[in-house]
Amino acid sequence: MNTCRSPLPSAARRQQGFTLLGLLFWGAVIAVAAVVGMKVFPTVLEYYTVQKVVDRIAAGNPATVPQVRQEFDKATQVEYSIQSVRSSDLAISKDANDRVVIEFGYDKEIDLFGPVYLLIKYRGHSR
Template sequence: MRARKTGHKQRGISFIGLLFVAIVLACVGVVVAQVIPTLIEYQAITKAAGKATAGSTVPEVRAIFDRAQAIDDFQSVSGKDLDIKKDGDKVVVSFAYDREIHLFGPAYLLLKYRGQSR
């Protein structure tokens, strides 16, 4: 009996394709690793803004926020950067800041964070 030839081609990824996918995943991983700390910092700032609403005057709100800043150790926003308003009998603390992450050469990733207390 003769062996029949089948027209099946090999399937899979070539070494060059695998290398390309690995490089892309590594680059994405490096960027994500640099973005995650800024997200954690944003959460800490939001939490500090929420705590600061316990104050009734602007200096008191800023002082509460600055104490929370010293505890959580973030540098992007301080008490003087806050926008403090009264909504009825409720204090609303707003903040906004930008973070730049250097990618390569002249390329940067700009993250714009904005938030307020609830």
């Protein structure tokens, strides 16, 4: 008689995978991460836009502080994503090589849900 037996004991053949509770838990974790990411992503884009504008202005090595502020104001009219930094917020100086250095910094408070907020402190300077 040829009986068909599995070489593994029944405990080793047990199925593995996600339980319903595990699936719900990881689904909730992924959903919260996605919501936080969607709220943070625009602020990161704004930071990189400000950085790009500041680098471009500093590369032109403007002669005066009002000229730097005027160029930044022109850039904010074109780059609609810059909302957190004004030209008056820029710290403008010259380094040892007589090159213009533009520094900026601002805080973004993001309302996540209920009384929970995320505070991001952005700082940057021209390169």
